[in-house]
Amino acid sequence: MTQRRIYSLTAGFTLFGFAVLAVVWFYLCNRFFVLYYHEQIQLFRFDGMYFRTYLDRPGGLAGYMGSFLTQFYVYPVAGALLIAGVLSAAVLLFYAVCRSCGNMGQMFFIPFVPAVLLMMSFGNIHFDMSAAVGLLLMLIAFRGYLSLPLPIRYGAGVALFAVLYFVVGGNALLLTVMVIIHELTQKKKDRQQNRQGIFLYLLLLSFWSALLPCLAWRLIYTVSAVEAFFALTPANFLFPTLTHQALWLSLPVLYLVWRLIASRTEQWCFSTWKGIVFNCFAVLLITVSGAYLANDSKAETLNRMVFDVQRGNWESVMSLGRTYPGSNRLACYLTNIALAETGQMPYNMFRYRQVGVAGLFLDWQLNYFSLWYSGEVYYRLGIIAEAEHCAFEALVSSPKEPNAATLRRLVVTNIVRRDPATVDKYLRYFDRSLAYRKWAKQQRTYLAMAMADTTFHHPDAPASYRGSDFFITCQQPDYSLLMLLESNPKHRLAFEYLMAYYMLQKDIEMVKWCMDSFFGNFDYQGIPAHYEEALMVYQNAVQASDELFTQYPVSQTTRDRFDRYAQAFKVAQGNKRNFEQLKKQFGNTYWYYVHFVEPSNLKKKDEQNRY
Numbered sequence: 069m070t071q072r073r074i075y076s077l078t079a080g081f082t083l084f085g086f087a088v089l090a091v092v093w094f095y096l097c098n099r100f101f102v103l104y105y106h107e108q109i110q111l112f113r114f115d116g117m118y119f120r121t122y123l124d125r126p127g128g129l130a131g132y133m134g135s136f137l138t139q140f141y142v143y144p145v146a147g148a149l150l151i152a153g154v155l156s157a158a159v160l161l162f163y164a165v166c167r168s169c170g171n172m173g174q175m176f177f178i179p180f181v182p183a184v185l186l187m188m189s190f191g192n193i194h195f196d197m198s199a200a201v202g203l204l205l206m207l208i209a210f211r212g213y214l215s216l217p218l219p220i221r222y223g224a225g226v227a228l229f230a231v232l233y234f235v236v237g238g239n240a241l242l243l244t245v246m247v248i249i250h251e252l253t254q255k256k257k258d259r260q261q262n263r264q265g266i267f268l269y270l271l272l273l274s275f276w277s278a279l280l281p282c283l284a285w286r287l288i289y290t291v292s293a294v295e296a297f298f299a300l301t302p303a304n305f306l307f308p309t310l311t312h313q314a315l316w317l318s319l320p321v322l323y324l325v326w327r328l329i330a331s332r333t334e335q336w337c338f339s340t341w342k343g344i345v346f347n348c349f350a351v352l353l354i355t356v357s358g359a360y361l362a363n364d365s366k367a368e369t370l371n372r373m374v375f376d377v378q379r380g381n382w383e384s385v386m387s388l389g390r391t392y393p394g395s396n397r398l399a400c401y402l403t404n405i406a407l408a409e410t411g412q413m414p415y416n417m418f419r420y421r422q423v424g425v426a427g428l429f430l431d432w433q434l435n436y437f438s439l440w441y442s443g444e445v446y447y448r449l450g451i452i453a454e455a456e457h458c459a460f461e462a463l464v465s466s467p468k469e470p471n472a473a474t475l476r477r478l479v480v481t482n483i484v485r486r487d488p489a490t491v492d493k494y495l496r497y498f499d500r501s502l503a504y505r506k507w508a509k510q511q512r513t514y515l516a517m518a519m520a521d522t523t524f525h526h527p528d529a530p531a532s533y534r535g536s537d538f539f540i541t542c543q544q545p546d547y548s549l550l551m552l553l554e555s556n557p558k559h560r561l562a563f564e565y566l567m568a569y570y571m572l573q574k575d576i577e578m579v580k581w582c583m584d585s586f587f588g589n590f591d592y593q594g595i596p597a598h599y600e601e602a603l604m605v606y607q608n609a610v611q612a613s614d615e616l617f618t619q620y621p622v623s624q625t626t627r628d629r630f631d632r633y634a635q636a637f638k639v640a641q642g643n644k645r646n647f648e649q650l651k652k653q654f655g656n657t658y659w660y661y662v663h664f665v666e667p668s669n670l671k672k673k674d675e676q677n678r679y
Contacts (some may be wrong), residue, residue: 078344079176081353083159086180090187093359095180098191099144101364102151105193107141108619109466113500121469125291126284127202127237127299134198142503154200158183161207165246165323168214170330175342177350178322184358185315187525191362194307196468202236202300203319210246223271226276232362233280237299244277245320253327306467311362362511368394373402377444378473381447382406389420398441400427404568405448413564414596419656425545425572425666428565432542436465440474444481446540447477449562450533451552454540456481470497472504479508483515484532491515532557545569557589567599574662576606583620633659 112118112135122135123127137154141147145472162179166172172179186203189195209232216450217226225247234242285296295304302308302316309527369388387512389403400423407413407420430442443458459477463470475494483492491511520523525531533556541547549566553559563586570578579602587599595603600622607616610613618626633654640646654660 074340075176075343078348079163079172082180083346085158086183086351086355087152089154089355089359090155091148093187093363094151095144095148096188097359097363097365097368099148099368100375101368102190103141103144103147104375106138106196106208106370107147109468110138111116111470111472111475111497111501111504112136112139113497114502115500116459118500123235123408125289125299126233126281126296127235127239128233130205130236130239130300131198133210134196134201137201138197141500150197151187151627152279154197154204155183155187157204158186158200158207161204161211162319162322164211165207165214166326166330169250169327172326175326175347177347177354180324180351181322181354182315182318184354185311185318185353185399188358188362189309189315190313191364192309192311193367194309195312196306199300199305203242203315204333205236206232206243206246207319210243213243213247214250216548222265225269225270225273226285229273229277233284237295237296238281238301238304241277241297242316242319244273245321247273249320249324249327253324258661272372280553298634302352318642325431331657366396370396370402373399374441377402377405380409386420387411392421395423397423397426397430401430401441401445404428405445408561408568410565412571413568414592415596416656417598418661422501422572422661422665422667425569426667427540428569432466436462438469439465442542443477445565447481448530449549449552449565450531450559451540451548452481452484452529452532456485457540473499476504476507479511480526483511483518483526484529485624486518488515488519523577526639531640533562553586557586560590563587563590567602571598571602571658572667576602576609577602580606595620595622597626598658601630605631605659607663629657630659635656637663 076155079220091384119132122132125131131562139149146192150289159179163172163176164183166178186200209228213221213225213228223628230241232243248270251270253637254266275535281297285293289296293301298304298459302312305312312488350434369392373385373388373392376382376388385402389399392399392403400421403420404413404417404427407417415588429445430438432438439458442460443455446458447455456478459474459481461476463478468473471648475497477493479491479498482494495511498504498511514524514526518526520542533552544571546566549562549569552562553566556562563582566586567579567582571581583603600620603616603622605621606612633650636646636650636653637659640650651660
């Protein structure tokens with residue numbers, strides 16, 4: 069077996085191993101952060117109007133192809149396989165480009181470098197399949213360009229750029245750079261034969277590469293100048309990273325390096341097996357390092373919590389919330405929703421990390437994430453009108469297009485509100501989709517049942533509660549909860565949220581008032597543990613007599629535990645070791661929260677990385 073044959077087989081097996089690692093990494097480590105998020109942030113539809121929306125900007129065809137592929141992320145295994153296929157295609161295409169100027173046997177790790185950077189880029193939610201498709205199409209076009217003989221290349225390069233610009237946007241500029249590198253690094257003999265023609269051609273191509281985007285910006289597209297020139301490239305990304313920039317730069321830089329050293333590699337005296345070991349180790353090292361550096365376990369956990377909240381997997385949400393590192397307010401917010409839905413908020417809330425009322429309600433911010441997540445608590449409380457409002461605001465502020473997540477919420481809320489015209493409007497989106505047609509058909513059945521029976525309850529929606537007309541005061545959510553309770557005195561979830569709000573504010577007077585006003589409306593079997601703890605704080609703060617325990621019979625167990633806590637608190641003052649013992653024994657109590665958790669400071673710190 070020849071040396072080239074051995075290197076080719078080894079490169080093939082290495083590529084297979086790389087693809088397997090990519091599938092495992094995306095499925096196990098990025099299933100929710102990448103696959104679930106990108107599938108939910110769009111809704112691919114098979115209709116002419118949807119297709120035309122992509123044609124109003126440069127690179128629209130690549131964007132359409134990327135969105136088409138992204139819809140299959142709804143099946144996580146298919147999504148992981150698709151991305152692995154794109155990464156493998158990047159390796160093969162760049163390998164083919166480099167092989168056109170010399171055998172890559174001894175350096176077959178080079179094409180894996182852009183693929184690893186592409187893999188790392190996919191690990192960022194601001195990078196989608198459209199940008200990857202743009203790069204692949206650019207490489208295909210460049211490989212086709214290299215296969216043409218010299219006289220034809222001159223005209224083909226100019227024409228190819230014109231076509232590619234409308235297909236892949238700013239990635240066409242990368243084609244121009246690759247062409248310039250190729251023509252200027254031709255063999256000295258070939259370059260000297262037609263030196264003036266080559267320089268004239270490259271000058272014309274460079275001028276055309278600047279002129280066409282400018283003309284398209286002025287005459288065709290209604291986009292910014294930056295997007296007209298750099299669509300689908302890091303220069304036009306919302307939040308470009310060093311990895312994104314390195315990916316785009318790696319293609320011309322590595323190609324230039326290979327062009328300069330390709331003729332010398334045949335002279336290198338490496339044994340076959342040493343070359344194989346070196347290349348395989350290099351691929352393994354950059355792949356593992358790239359996966360490690362790009363892996364964002366916190367973001368994956370948060371997106372999994374969002375996924376589980378949407379599907380009512382409350383135990384999973386609480387488990388993830390307990391182990392989530394740090395004091396992220398969104399993690400706390402989702403955990404509290406799960407606690408409330410399972411009836412555990414009055415009993416176990418302080419067994420989980422709390423950051424004050426910032427983890428109970430989110431601020432109203434004019435961006436997609438804030439608007440979408442803010443509506444979740446109103447949806448669970450049965451304030452359907454406000455849940456619909458939040459979903460609609462999120463829909464119109466979506467960073468990409470009308471998407472599956474918000475449209476599904478709008479369908480359900482309008483079925484609950486018995487608004488058939490609005491439901492039908494939103495369901496038409498899903499009728500033209502691949503993954504949600506069956507779901508849309510089921511929703512039409514629910515709509516028919518809701519219109520025929522006023523007592524019908526949508527099986528996927530929480531109970532709806534009606535109240536007097538009022539505005540949702542996002543800065544003071546307790547007012548909304550109070551009005552909801554006044555109209556629905558038996559609304560247990562609203563009562564528990566109101567109690568949690570006052571407890572997290574450390575407003576012990578309002579905790580007592582809330583107990584006096586509403587606690588008797590519910591059939592609790594005894595006083596919940598955290599409410600007993602709050603009553604002990606109230607009794608100690610206002611020096612209330614033991615008559616308080618006649619009105620609210622706090623268990624002797626809680627009273628004895630409070631005495632032990634008070635004693636441990638005195639002992640722990642200024643003593644780190646005793647404080648650790650105090651935290652270990654009483655860190656899951658409301659008393660510990662009152663003394664040692666400062667909500668305002670935690671909120672300010674967490675605001676630096678807003679959900």
